[in-house]
Amino acid sequence: MSADPEIGQFAKKKGEIILREHKFDGIQEFDQSLPNWWLFTFYAAIVFFVGYWFIYYGTSLIKSPQLAVQEQIIAVQANQIRELNKLLAKLNDAQLVHIFAKDPLIVAAGQATFTKNCVPCHGVDLSATQDDGHGKKIPLPGLPLTDHNWKFTDKPMGLFNLINKGSPPESNGNNGARMEAWGAKLSPMEIAQVLSYVISKVPEDFKDIPKPEAN
Numbered sequence: 505m506s507a508d509p510e511i512g513q514f515a516k517k518k519g520e521i522i523l524r525e526h527k528f529d530g531i532q533e534f535d536q537s538l539p540n541w542w543l544f545t546f547y548a549a550i551v552f553f554v555g556y557w558f559i560y561y562g563t564s565l566i567k568s569p570q571l572a573v574q575e576q577i578i579a580v581q582a583n584q585i586r587e588l589n590k591l592l593a594k595l596n597d598a599q600l601v602h603i604f605a606k607d608p609l610i611v612a613a614g615q616a617t618f619t620k621n622c623v624p625c626h627g628v629d630l631s632a633t634q635d636d637g638h639g640k641k642i643p644l645p646g647l648p649l650t651d652h653n654w655k656f657t658d659k660p661m662g663l664f665n666l667i668n669k670g671s672p673p674e675s676n677g678n679n680g681a682r683m684e685a686w687g688a689k690l691s692p693m694e695i696a697q698v699l700s701y702v703i704s705k706v707p708e709d710f711k712d713i714p715k716p717e718a719n
């Protein structure tokens with residue numbers, strides 16, 4: 505359908521729609537200035553951009569989202585470390601045996617850590633053996649933890665240090681196998697939890713540890 509040139513002319517005369525002279529395939533384009541409110545917002549946006557750009561990159565008045573998140577992470581970590589130091593300052597034999605090892609949540613968290621890190625050498629049942637699927641027990645590299653026999657120490661904090669630092673330098677290992685320092689991979693809290701899990705399996709080995717003093 506070809507455009508009626510009369511329409512353009514009429515509008516032009518009325519000062520409403522202005523069409524450009526150029527025409528192609530019967531199609532013409534409007535040639536009108538944009539409404540002032542639109543132009544105002546447009547130029548205001550440009551001015552705002554220049555100002556914002558300067559403030560954002562040139563000053564430290566506005567924090568980038570990355571920086572804000574980083575600051576929050578640092579604050580959370582600092583808080584975690586404070587909590588941890590508070591915990592470690594209080595951590596002792598009595599607390600491990602009588603509070604931690606009896607707290608189902610701590611023991612469950614410890615079991616999860618044990619399953620993830622310790623089972624390959626100490627076994628699912630802490631016996632340092634593994635069922636070969638035919639009812640035969642294959643020995644694993646670690647020491648059994650439920651045999652009521654502690655090679656280095658039977659004191660909870662001593663065991664904490666052993667897990668944290670690994671085999672003592674003077675140890676010749678178990679058939680030559682030594683244990684690594686878990687402090688490099690686990691947080692002190694995770695070590696306290698995993699030890700609580702071990703203690704909860706053999707509470708009779710720690711029955712001589714006196715209860716914590718009420719404060």
Ligand code: HEC
Nearest residue numbers: 621622625646647653654655656671675677678681682683
């Ligand atoms: C790669 C094998 C291996 C892994 C994994 C391992 N251990 Fe050990 N663990 C050993 C060996 C070997 C010893 C004996 C070390 C020695 O005699 O120097 C040992 C000793 C111990 C002892 C002292 C046992 C005793 O009878 O005195 C405890 C407690 C212990 N491990 C806890 C853990 C915990 C908790 C984990 C997991 C966080 C863990 N181990 C992961 C190999 C391992």
